[in-house]
Amino acid sequence: MFAAARTAFTIVQANQEAKAERRQAQRQNEIAAQARREKENAENLRIRQIREKKLDKIGELSVEARQKRATARTAAETVGGAALDRVINDYFRVEGKYKSQIERNLEAELAQSDQNKRLFAIEQEGRQVYIPEVNTAGIFASAAIEFGGDWLEWKTRKDEKKAEQQRIDRMIEAMG
Numbered sequence: 707m708f709a710a711a712r713t714a715f716t717i718v719q720a721n722q723e724a725k726a727e728r729r730q731a732q733r734q735n736e737i738a739a740q741a742r743r744e745k746e747n748a749e750n751l752r753i754r755q756i757r758e759k760k761l762d763k764i765g766e767l768s769v770e771a772r773q774k775r776a777t778a779r780t781a782a783e784t785v786g787g788a789a790l791d792r793v794i795n796d797y798f799r800v801e802g803k804y805k806s807q808i809e810r811n812l813e814a815e816l817a818q819s820d821q822n823k824r825l826f827a828i829e830q831e832g833r834q835v836y837i838p839e840v841n842t843a844g845i846f847a848s849a850a851i852e853f854g855g856d857w858l859e860w861k862t863r864k865d866e867k868k869a870e871q872q873r874i875d876r877m878i879e880a881m882g
Contacts (some may be wrong), residue, residue, distance in 0.1 A: 713853040720845040724838065731837040738833035745826045753819045760812045764805055771801040 778793050 713849045713856075716852070717845055717849045720849070721840065721842060724840040724845065727838055728840055731835045735834045735837065738830045741833070742826045742830040746823055749819050749822050749826075753815060756815050757812060760808050764808055767801060767804055767808075771797055 775794055775797050778797065
């Protein structure tokens with residue numbers, strides 16, 4: 707009777723433990739996925755801020771270059787021809803080089819951001835755990851085998867006691 711109750715309790719407890727392990731693994735995987743999303747969001751924000759700064763810098767550069775060209779044209783009203791063209795073209799060349807450098811820096815930041823996101827995915831994968839299935843049949847089979855062993859042990863002891871009692875009864879009959 708106690709063995710049956712113990713077996714039933716073992717089955718229920720093992721099943722609850724398996725479900726708790728499964729919930730824990732699922733929660734850990736949810737946390738890893740959330741951490742990745744948060745890191746990617748932070749990375750996206752960082753890139754947007756850098757992009758805005760770079761575009762602002764390009765805008766400021768364009769305004770400054772237009773002002774310098776206008777100043778050069780105004781100052782050179784009396785001078786014309788090739789000298790003025792060289793000065794203006796030099797401003798265009800410097801502006802173009804500086805703008806290209808800013809764009810290359812932005813492209814490098816974007817490439818680094820893509821690499822960071824790949825690393826975030828790898829990190830998430832490393833933090834995730836296997837989600838175990840709740841194997842009710844295995845738990846039940848294990849408990850049934852244990853119960854069967856207990857029952858056989860009980861039956862064997864009962865049969866031994868019965869055989870011993872029969873032997874004692876035969877000895878008492880033989881004496882009397």
